[in-house]
Amino acid sequence: MTELVYADHAAGTVTRWWRDAVIYQVYVRSFADGNGDGVGDLLGVRGRLPYLADLGVDAIWLTPFFTSPMADFGYDVADYRDVDPIFGSLADARALIDDAHGHGLRIIVDVVPNHTSDQHVWFEEAVAAGPGDPARERYIFRQGRGATGELPPNDWESVFGGSAWTRLPDGEWYLHLFAPEQPDLNWENPEVHAEFESILRFWLDLGVDGFRIDVAHGMVKAEGLPDIGHSDQIRMIGTDVVPFFDQDGVHEIHRAWRRLLDSYPGERIGVAEAWAPSPQRLANYVRPDELHQAFNFHFLNTPWEAERFRAVIEESLATAGLVGAPSTWVLSNHDVKRHLTRYGGGEVGLRRSRAAALLTLSLPGSAYVYQGEELGLPEVLDLPEEFLRDPQRLRNPDDGRDGCRVPLPWSDGEPHFGFSLPGVNGTWLPIPSSWGPLSVESQLEEPLSTLNLYREALRIRRERRAFGEMPLAWLDSPEGTLAFTRDAGFTCTVNLTGEDVELPAPGRVLLASAEPVVQGGVARLAPDSAVWWQRDDAS
Known part of the structure; x- marks a missing residue:
């Protein structure tokens, strides 16, 4: 691919690339180990850039790699302007940014403004x-x-x-709204504002294309720090108004950051990790003078039911549309159980996760892919106790996030499946011995693999850039299914039931998570499957 060339805002030639981008989340610690210590690092990511470019994504979001004592695996930052030795050096970060641009990939880095490390x-x-x-x-x-x-x-x-x-x-x-090692900053102090403006400029000057803003709904607390009045407050986050999250004052911070981002060429973006009690409140983060995107956790949390998916899709598109923002769609990330397991696990979970991929990638807006979902990786539920170090487990032993952070299998060969270098004693989390057939190497050789399904879906999506902005129009379809059109002649059908379902064939099959049977103008959709169709006579 050609090197990225940033547009000139003064000339009015901005790309708006982010409105329909597919952004791949790299959990750095678990992506690829380049120096042989069993922990993923920037050198490892750099070595796998050709894989990401061939996969067909537009940008990479890197989880925190800054200097940190790792009480929360990098989300406790001690120095925002340097790289932790576990992950490499500042020179490695520069080289990764430059190499990514050379592969036609943009780089988004995590910034953690709600709190620092207690060792800052x-x-x-x-x-x-x-x-x-x-x-x-x-x-x-x-x-x-x-x-x-x-x-x-x-x-x-x-x-x-x-x-x-x-x-x-x-x-x-x-x-400390998180671990005791993560003291909350006081955003009423002008010194905090000035420091983070300087931090953002530091990384923008190095060439990053944007920031994923951790706890973007935090920073500002209600005046007087009032009591909530009851316990089990974690259940309120994202559903109720709480005095420490989603306060109106956070929006002035994001407006200031948007002005800073807009002062740089190339459509540098801000992405909010924001939990809000309603889609309408979430849309506030992506008003025209605020951030560019906000993660759609309402979509991520939707159970495998057609009516529920349709409702959340309609609501997400409507609320984002009120402020002129693109919707974002995400199925998994480093903080939740992998969706294959959430959808039932085993063969059922695999079928549903493949169908969910085609559903997600056909919706208007931008999509996020969490590393390993393109391989159909399940949550690892049986990690040995001695490896479990996620601080979230302190709240609930069954709620730890280690199982979605297991290193990726690159080749079919134990003990490290290509994640680390030969001779390494072990990886920071063990890779299940059954993952050989799920490895990148194995799946590239299997035409019907989940990896090749993603590769083909992303290829088609890139060829049809127009449908990134084209509206969605629902079609009538049997109970338990979804059907909608996008650009001229394109239709997506999804069967969310456990039985075959028949409906009129909308055209010829472009791509399917499970091949339908088409005969006499009627298509029989397999259980838990999705199909992309093209009507060849469309103008």
Whole structure:
């Protein structure tokens, strides 16, 4: 592919590439090990860029690779302008960005603005300075309640379980909505705003094409830090209004960041990881003067039912359309169980996940692919206890995220399946011995593999760029199915039932997750399958 050439905003030739882009999430630790220590790194990603270019994605989102003590696997950042030695060096980051552009791929990096690591120099200064010192104003410190301040300042709970407050020996408490090693920043402090503007400029100047903003709904807390009044607050996130998330003040931060992004050439983008209590609230993050995209977790959480999928698709398109933004579609990521397992696991889960891929990639807007979903990888549910280190397991032992972060199998050969170099004793999480047939090498040789299904779907999608912006029109179809058209002559049908379903054949088959039987103008769709059709007489 040719090297990316950034458009000139002054000339009015912006690409708007992000409105229908397919963006591939690389969980760096588990993608590819380039230096032979059993942990994925930037060198490993760089070596696999040809695979990603051949797969047909438009951009790569890299999870945090900054300097970190890894209490939350990189989402606790100690230095936002350097690379952790586990993942390589700043020179490796520069080389990866340049090489990706040479392959026609854009690079999106994670930025974590809600909190830092407790080993960040700012927090170390705050702890050493003591109560009342200006260094503490960069974070949220408070006196406790009770006769001697022995009780937390309010009843807020950490997303990872327990109180969201930790008390220091000097008596003050600090807020951490996640792990105690992740103190929340105080975004009422202008110094915090200035620091993150500088961080964004640092990476934009290195050539990154955008940022995925972790906890984009965080940063601003309700005035006075009011109590919520009950426990089990984790269940409220994304469904109810809470005083520590989705406060209106976050939007001024995102507007400032949008102005910064727009000052650079090439349509640099901001992507919000935002949990909001409604699609309407979520749409606020992608208003024309705010961020470009927001993850659609309502779609991700939809059960395998036709009516539910249709409802969430309609609502997502309608609410995004109110602010002129593209919808985004995502089935899995590094924080949730892989959708093959959520859809039932085994052969049923595989059928449904393949059908879901064709459904997702045919919808208007931008799609995200989590590494390994193109291989049909399941959640690993039986990892040995000694390998489980996800802090989220503190809340619920069955709710850990390790199982979706197992390293990718590249070739059919134990013990590392091509993830690491020969002679390495082990990978940071063990790869199941049964994954050989799921490896990239094995699936490239199998025409009907899930990998080749994704490759062909992405090829067709790239050839039909017009249907990235074309509206969706629903067609009548039997109960338990979905059918809709996009650009001229293109139709997608999905059978979400466990039985064969017959409907009029909309044309010839372009691509199918399971081949339909077409006879006499009637198509019999296999259970849990999706088909892309083309009507050849379409104008």
